[in-house]
Amino acid sequence: MQALYSAPETLIRTPSHYCPGCGHGIAHRLLAEIIDELGIRGKTIGLAPVGCSVLAYNYLDIDMCEAAHGRPPAIATGIKRVHPDNIVFTYQGDGDLAAIGMAEIVHAASRAENITVIFINNAIYGMTNGQLAPTTLLNQRTTTTPEGRDPLTHGYPIRICELLATLEGASFLARTSLSSPKDVSQTKEALKKGFKTQIEKKGFSLIEVLSPCPVYWRMSPVESLKFIEEKMTQTFPLGVFKDWEKTVSAPGGQATKV
Amino acid sequence: MKSSNNKKHLLTGNEAAAEAAILAGCRHYYGYPITPQNELINHMSIRMPQVGGTFLQAESEIAAIYMAYGGAAAGARVMTSSSGPGISLMQEGISYLAGSELPCVIVNVQRGGPGLGDISPSQADYFQAVKGGGHGDYHNIVLAPASAQEIADLVYDAFDLADRYRNPVMILGDAQLGQMMEPVEFRKTPRTHQTVKRWALTGAEGRARNIVKSFYPVKGELETFNIRLQRKYRAVEQEEVRYEEVNTQGAEIILVAYGTCARICKEAIRRASGTGLQIGLLRPITLWPFPKEPLRRLAKKARAFCVVEMSAGQMVEDVRLAVLDRCPVHFYGRMGGGVPSSREILKKVLNILAPEGTLELEIPEIPTELGKGLYFSTIP
Amino acid sequence: MTEKIILIGYGGQGMMLFGRLLARATMLDGKQVTFFPSYGTEVRGGAACYHLIVSTEEIYSPVVEEADTIIAMNQPSYLKLKNYLKPSSLLFLNSSLVKEVESLNEITTYRIPATEIANELGNVVASNMVMMGAYNTIKNLVPLPLFLECLQSSLRGRKAPLLEVNTLALLRGEEYVKKTYLKGERIFKTSAV
Missing domain, CATH: 3.40.50.920 (Rossmann fold)
Known part of the structure; x- marks a missing residue:
């Protein structure tokens, strides 16, 4: 009998610490599949952030480095400059990347640092019990915006892909989602493209993945997928914002549907 | 500048630190401009490309210390430098370096404080350097040179100490030592040796994976780790006192x-x-x-x-x-x-x-x- | 032998080059040397003060507390220099820019119109080398050929065209001090002028 499907080798078989319905597990698996498929397990170095995915190194059988909150792009820079032929990626959440680590991500992109960034956007701080994130939607309730995000008090959500698309150093920028099987497979394609960008030394790549957090969105897992499709994509449109292969560049922030 | 010969050079302490680092095998320097250590970052920007190394002006001292952290995690000899306000920004990173047991050489050319203070010589960062500075139970190894020559000598030693103990080493100078010119003679053959860093991140090809981290969430693990750290510090206290x-x-x-x-x-x-x-x-x-x-x-x-x-x-x-x-x-x-x-x-x-x-x-x-x-x- | 020198002038008047050259030349001559600036925040135009010590023995404190020689290039520096004086200090004033407002009796003073001489040579920036020529003639710290060698090695490439005027300035400073102060090896005290 032929095995048609099995767990990727890079994925460590261990019980998950993520909550039911969380998107991190899917993203980890996609990452592991890509590392297997590209045959880069022995030369890949990953960076785990501070946030729910702080323990990402428990799931991926590769060299990994834990990073201080927001600093994965700086650490990845230091690693990549020592080992330019290794594959270096960061895995960051919205608080890590778009709040405390905003300077590091912008400057890594502007330097065309040849690294791949996986940016999990779930519009909330999960690890610290559901506070406002820089990507929290307007009117979205969090533990620190109990009446909903009011732009007069807490400002507006930050669109990272659109922001970074203005930088010449960014080579591949895409936003995908984990809300349906089709979206999951598009996410995998985008992630693969990000690694390809790096392997071919084309510069900085970032894939923003809209990911569910049913526990702190206070929804069922199914409702949370619907929330991504109906609400999150309104603020964060899916698509490719920059692609070195197709000279797609949308500095104004318009996504191109793939 | 010709570097590895026996002749005397008239150099500022800052330049002596940079040149000695290069001779000690440091090929990765990350920094951010701040007076009175600018001669160091300027010298590195000229010399690193000449020796095939990396010089990068970071977007902040925070980024600089974490770039150094990345380079250290990847197994390279790395250096960063700054003065008071910038060193304060680096404290989180220094705590992470100590917690992840990464070797790194940090130069603090002290200036007057608190706050923006001034750019004159000061020794008011002693507590910060010696007592920890960042969070948690850790120590930097802190070396205090008194001349440009001694800066050069101690920078060599700093890289060895950092590698041997897998610990951040701080060179604690001041504006006067950094900017003063004195004759400096570099060792003809650096006696620094690089240890094999089996723990470094190089890609897990053909070996079990390496993880560089300071996070120990399982109850008891962190205390065990801290006990080990303290044993290391006692060994440093036994072996490395100089005066x-x-x-x-x-x-x-x-x-x-x-x-x-x-x-x-x-x-x-x-x-x-x-x-x-x-x-x-x-x-x-x-x-x-x-x-x-x-x-x-x-x-x-x-x-x-x-x-x-x-x-x-x-x-x-x-x-x-x-x-x-x-x-x-x-x-x-x-x-x-x-x-x-x-x-x-x-x-x-x-x-x-x-x-x-x-x-x-x-x-x-x-x-x-x-x-x-x-x-x-x-x-x- | 120990010589402790204070150099004061506007940023941009070349005191940095003055000190670096003297330090380098004395180092090559086999002496110990320390040289450090204590600037204001201004890069150009501020009063910059430099401490230079040359010695045949180990130099402990690089800070000059009492200077053997003070070289003052402008009015603000003249007002500052009292902090470093001792009875045996030698004082070199750029008399083109310094108007003496109080008498410093008993201090041996050399008044060199360095800015005027440099202007005559066509480059006001060379006033530092006029002072150097005068200073080294009196103190004889460095053999002139060694000094010229150092000057040459520091004015290379882009700066090479400046070598001629600086060398001339050096010689004019020497000439001026010899003509004015060293007739028959006699040195004029301030009180005697």
Whole structure:
């Protein structure tokens, strides 16, 4: 009998610490599949952030480095400059990347640092019990915006892909989602493209993945997928914002549907 | 600049630090401009490309220390440098370096504080450097050079110490040491050796994966890790204490000072030679580990200690902890960019020896012919 | 032998180059040397003060408390220099820019119109080398050929065209001080002028 499907080798078989319905597990698996498929397990170095995915190194059988909150792009820079032929990626959440680590991500992109960034956007701080994130939607309730995000008090959500698309150093920028099987497979394609960008030394790549957090969105897992499709994509449109292969560049922030 | 020859170069301390780092095998430098350490970052920007290394001006000191962290995690010899305000920004990263047991050399060219302060020489970052600075139970190994030559020598040693103990090493200088030009002779063949770093991140090809981290969420793990760290620190305290003694034999009063202040204390001793005053100096070269034992030994014989610092009194606390109540410990300090003069130090010494002004002694001019009867010994 | 020198002038008047050259030349001559600036925050135009010590023995404190020589290039520096004086100090004033407002009796003073001389040579920036020529003639710290060698090695490439005027300035400073102060090896005290 032929095995048609099995767990990727890079994925460590261990019980998950993520909550039911969380998107991190899917993203980890996609990452592991890509590392297997590209045959880069022995030369890949990953960076785990501070946030729910702080323990990402428990799931991926590769060299990994834990990073201080927001600093994965700086650490990845230091690693990549020592080992330019290794594959270096960061895995960051919205608080890590778009709040405390905003300077590091912008400057890594502007330097065309040849690294791949996986940016999990779930519009909330999960690890610290559901506070406002820089990507929290307007009117979205969090533990620190109990009446909903009011732009007069807490400002507006930050669109990272659109922001970074203005930088010449960014080579591949895409936003995908984990809300349906089709979206999951598009996410995998985008992630693969990000690694390809790096392997071919084309510069900085970032894939923003809209990911569910049913526990702190206070929804069922199914409702949370619907929330991504109906609400999150309104603020964060899916698509490719920059692609070195197709000279797609949308500095104004318009996504191109793939 | 031709580097690895035996000739003397007239260099600022900052340049000496940069060049010595390159000779010690450092090929990755990350920094951010701040006075008074700009000669260091400028020198690196010229020299690193010449030796095939990486020079990168980071977007902040925070990014700089984490780039250095990344380079260290990848197994390379890395350096960063800054001054007061920038070193404060780096403290989180230094704590992570210590927690992840990563070797890294950090140069702090101290300036006056607190806040933006000024760009004059200061020693007010002693607590920050020696007591931890960042969060958690950790220590930097802290080296305090007193000349451009010693900066070069100690930078070599700093890389070795960092690798040997897998720990951040701080070179604690000041604006004067950083910007002052002096003749420097670099070792012809660096005696630095790079250890094999099996723990480094290189890709897990053909071996079990490596993880660099300071996160121990499982109950008990973190305490076990901390116990191991503390054992390492005890070993450093056993093995690595360095200091210099000047004129301590038969001295009535022992000055204790490091870096720039130690040199001014030597000048005070030179001034006093011939007056009958018996003044000695203990100059810590390692501020952590601190030379407690030699101080205890000297406390048995001396009448008093006087600690001289460009601060409100920071190292004096460690001297008092070392000698306890065996001997009185006095303090003379200048703050906010003030540099003590040898005259001021001698006045303080007279005041300690004869508090009621019973001892009238004119402070002599520094003699033109120097160096009569001082004895030196450096404990390596 | 120990010589402690204070150099004061506007940023941009070349005191940095003055000190670096003298330090380098004395180092090559086998002496110990320390040289450090204590600037204001201004890069150009501020009063910059430099401490230079040359010695045949180990230099302990690099801070000059009492100077053997003070070289003052402008009015603000003249007002500052009293901090460093001792009775045996030698004082070199750029008399083109310094107007003496109080008498410093008993201090041996050399008044060199360095800015005027440099202007005559066509480059005001060379006033530092006029002072150097005067200073080194009196103190004889460095053999002139060694000094010229150092000057040459520091004015290379882009700066090479400046070598000629600086060398001339050096010689004019020497000439001026010899003509004015060293007739028959006699040195004029301030009080005698």
